Amino acid sequence: MTIPVNLHYSTDHEWVSASEGPATVGITAFAAEALGDIVYVQLPEIGAKVEAGQPCGEVESTKSVSELYAPASGTVLEINDAVVADPSLINQDPYAGGWLYRLHVQQPAALLSAAEYDALIHSA
Amino acid sequence: MTPDHRLLRRTPLYAAHDQLGAKFTAFAGWSMPLRYGSEVTEHHAVRHRAGLFDLSHMAQIEVSGPEAGRALDYALVGHLSAIDVGGARYTMLCHDTGGILDDLVAYRLAEHRFLVVANASNAAVVLAALRDRADGFSTSVADRTQDRALIAVQGPNAAEIVSSVVETPVETLRYYAATVVEMAQRSVILARTGYTGEDGFEIFCSAEDATDLWQTLLREGAEHGLQPAGLACRDTLRLEAGMPLYGNELHVGITPFEAGLGRVVAFGKPGDFVGRAALAERKASGPRSVLVGLVAAGRRVPRHGHAVIDLVSGERLGLITSGAPSPTLGHPIAMAHVPAPHAHPETSLHVDIRGTIEPVSITSTQFYRRSR
Numbered sequence: 432m433t434i435p436v437n438l439h440y441s442t443d444h445e446w447v448s449a450s451e452g453p454a455t456v457g458i459t460a461f462a463a464e465a466l467g468d469i470v471y472v473q474l475p476e477i478g479a480k481v482e483a484g485q486p487c488g489e490v491e492s493t494k495s496v497s498e499l500y501a502p503a504s505g506t507v508l509e510i511n512d513a514v515v516a517d518p519s520l521i522n523q524d525p526y527a528g529g530w531l532y533r534l535h536v537q538q539p540a541a542l543l544s545a546a547e548y549d550a551l552i553h554s555a
Numbered sequence: 556m557t558p559d560h561r562l563l564r565r566t567p568l569y570a571a572h573d574q575l576g577a578k579f580t581a582f583a584g585w586s587m588p589l590r591y592g593s594e595v596t597e598h599h600a601v602r603h604r605a606g607l608f609d610l611s612h613m614a615q616i617e618v619s620g621p622e623a624g625r626a627l628d629y630a631l632v633g634h635l636s637a638i639d640v641g642g643a644r645y646t647m648l649c650h651d652t653g654g655i656l657d658d659l660v661a662y663r664l665a666e667h668r669f670l671v672v673a674n675a676s677n678a679a680v681v682l683a684a685l686r687d688r689a690d691g692f693s694t695s696v697a698d699r700t701q702d703r704a705l706i707a708v709q710g711p712n713a714a715e716i717v718s719s720v721v722e723t724p725v726e727t728l729r730y731y732a733a734t735v736v737e738m739a740q741r742s743v744i745l746a747r748t749g750y751t752g753e754d755g756f757e758i759f760c761s762a763e764d765a766t767d768l769w770q771t772l773l774r775e776g777a778e779h780g781l782q783p784a785g786l787a788c789r790d791t792l793r794l795e796a797g798m799p800l801y802g803n804e805l806h807v808g809i810t811p812f813e814a815g816l817g818r819v820v821a822f823g824k825p826g827d828f829v830g831r832a833a834l835a836e837r838k839a840s841g842p843r844s845v846l847v848g849l850v851a852a853g854r855r856v857p858r859h860g861h862a863v864i865d866l867v868s869g870e871r872l873g874l875i876t877s878g879a880p881s882p883t884l885g886h887p888i889a890m891a892h893v894p895a896p897h898a899h900p901e902t903s904l905h906v907d908i909r910g911t912i913e914p915v916s917i918t919s920t921q922f923y924r925r926s927r
Contacts, residue, residue, distance in 0.1 A: 467787070468595040470880040471854040489909075491856060493594055493880055494787060496909070522593075 434459070435526050440548035441502035441540075443484075446526065451539050456502060457530045458490065458521065461552045466492040469518040474499075474510045474532050481507060483540045488531075490521070499531070503540035509533040560586055566611035567704045567765040575783055583675035585612040587786050594787035598882040601751055601792055604780030605710030607772055608789060610757070611765065614678035615703045616685060619668040620694035627661065627669060629828050630688035632811065634821035638663040643731045643748055647811055647819050648673075648684055653833035654807035655814070657681050658799065660748055662733045670733075670744070670759070672705070674801045688829060704765035708772060709755030709792075711925075712779040717756050719775045721745065725756070739771045750789065752796025753925055791879050794888060797848065797921035803859060803876040804846055804890055810834055812842040813892060815920070844873065845898035848920040849906070851887040855913050856880050857906040863891045866905045866912070872897050875906060881922060888922050889915070 438446040444462035448455040463469065471491040481487040481501035488499035510532045514520045521529035543551065560579070563586040572579070577588035588609065590597060600606050618627055624636030633646035643662040647655050657677040662670040673681040678700065685696045708716055718725050721736045725745070728734060733746035741764040749755035760768055773781060790800070799805050799814055810833070811819050820834050837843075851857055857878040862871050878889030889906070897904065898917065905912045 467590065468593055471856065493791065493882075496858075 434545045434549050436545040438526070438545065439502075439542035440545065440551075441500065441542060442551065443500040443502070444552075445500065445502040447502045447536070447540075447542060449536065450503070450542055451536045453508065453533060454503070454505075454536050455530050455533050457525055458499070459548070460525045463522050463525045463529070466490065466495070466497060468493050469521045472499075472514055472518045472521065472531070474515065475501075475507045477507050477510060479507045481505060481534060483538070490518075501534075502542065503534070503536045504538040505534040505536040507532055507534050564612070566609055567762040568609045568611060568706075568769055571766055571769050572609065572783070577783070577785065580786065582786060583612060583678075585675060587612055588783070590785040590787045591783045594785065594791070595882045597782065597784040598788040598791050600780065600782045601710045601753060601784055601788065602883055603711065604782075605708055605712040605716055605776060606751075606784030606788065607769070607776065607781055608707040608709065608784050609705075609769070610707055611704040611762075612675040613700075613705055614673040614675065614681060615699045615705065615759065616671040616673060616682060617668065617697045617699050618671055618685060618689065618694060619697075620692070621667055622692040623667050623669050623694045625826065626689040626692035626694040627671075628824050628826055629692070630685055631659070631661070632820045632828060632830065632834065633661070634824035635661050635663070635669065637824070640665055641732055641734055643733050643746060645731075645819065647816070648681055649810070649830035649834065650807060651830055651833065653810040653830045653837055655801070655805045655809060655811060656684060656807060658801055658805055662744070662746060664733070664735075664744065676802060702762050704760050704762050706758045706760070706765065706769055706772065707749060707755060708758070708776070708781070709749045709751040709784075710753050710781075712776075712781070713753070713755045716772065716776040716779050716781055717745070720771055728756075739768060741768060743768070750796075750798055751792040752798070752923055753792075790877075791882060794877050794879055794890070795881050795883055795923040797919070797923075799846070799890075800877060804892075809844070809892070810837045810842070812837050813844050814846050817842075842895070844892040845895050846876070846890060846892055846920060847898050848918040848922055849875075849878075849889040849891060849904070849915040850918055850922070851889070851906070851913055851915050853913055854880075854887070855908045855911065856887040857889040857891075857908055857913070857915060861909075862907045863893060863915075864905050864907060864912070865897065866903065872904070883923055890920055
């Protein structure tokens with residue numbers, strides 16, 4: 432699977448569109464594939480303050496539930512109502528239509544490049 | 556902790572699953588295909604067309620000899636000696652205390668030959684119990700699992716698909732009947748049994764024939780929409796159909812009566828059987844709990860181990876035994892053992908799903924029933 436080069440990645444298999452300022456967050460295709468069919472997603476509330484590496488929501492697949500970790504610290508600006516209504520969008524289009532929320536990154540976080548993330552998932 | 560996959564057993568079809576791109580999971584010490592692509596797609600395929608399952612991890616135990624029927628009557632709760640040749644019966648192995656050790660299907664292949672199919676997770680327990688209990692009867696108990704394989708074709712198109720690969724007409728094979736047939740020039744036992752709530756067949760063959768039969772079925776079944784299906788959808792299919800899973804709905808702490816399956820205990824059969832006294836007592840006193848079906852209004856799924864609570868009293872009534880989003884019904888479904896007074900459809904129950912209290916309503920455990 433192709434890992435978009437213009438995004439940043441966390442070790443928790445999330446992607447972020449920017450490392451500071453307004454940024455969009457989602458989970459990677461690797462994570463979506465591992466989870467299987469996603470049936471429910473719980474996102475942080477608009478205005479909530481999230482902390483890098485801390486759980487801020489949940490994603491539930493047919494078989495299991497996984498926590499969503501914030502890839503960076505900041506304040507949640509917007510959530511994707513479309514994935515709340517239809518969580519399968521995350522499986523179908525994890526890097527675009529399946530985006531989860533937007534936040535204002537207040538502290539630059541230690542993120543991986545596409546190449547580094549690629550190396551991470553292939554070493555598993 | 557990820558189990559070391561090199562220590563897991565493989566069925567004769569492992570290579571075939573690998574070629575199909577299966578995602579494997581460790582199950583009862585075996586490396587089994589969990590899904591090949593989307594488990595929801597596989598689930599729908601079984602409901603609308605057909606799915607092909609590898610069930611070779613299940614134990615195949617042959618019980619044979621002049622007293623095979625009587626030995627099984629003693630060892631198991633059912634009246635196995637009353638099965639006609641070519642018949643099959645769902646039954647249970649119980650402890651002296653009446654607790655369920657496994658649920659099984661027994662097939663009578665000949666007057667003095669039975670095939671007992673047990674859950675992979677209980678293979679050792681069942682084999683040991685059958686050997687122990689058959690002692691004193693003129694019977695031999697042999698574990699054939701290593702030399703055999705089991706392939707299932709399940710779905711509305713199953714009969715058409717199986718017909719295309721056997722000479723004998725399959726329409727005449729009744730539900731819960733089994734017969735020896737030639738399939739792609741190989742001798743197999745064909746049974747009209749399954750665990751999905753759809754029409755279907757289970758094919759018992761030798762380990763050497765498994766791959767060829769699997770490939771033949773996939774090839775011939777393609778035009779009827781047959782696709783490989785893994786253990787993930789097997790679980791959602793059986794849950795929708797109201798079928799219990801050992802380890803979840805069934806376990807040694809309950810008798811068949813708590814699972815609503817008192818019918819499997821044949822008190823009228825001649826001779827004693829293991830658990831008779833305890834089971835008779837439980838039948839007389841009534842079950843300690845009732846297995847109910849639950850449906851959730853929201854999207855959160857009640858899962859195995861979540862607490863079922865009475866919101867008014869705050870009392871914990873029981874635990875969810877199985878729960879999943881139902882692909883066919885479009886909402887979460889679950890089962891739980893609850894005390895009898897709380898098992899009425901009007902009872903308001905709630906489930907603590909990871910800290911959030913969600914309302915659920917009681918329904919029949921048979922959430923789905925096939926239309927034909």
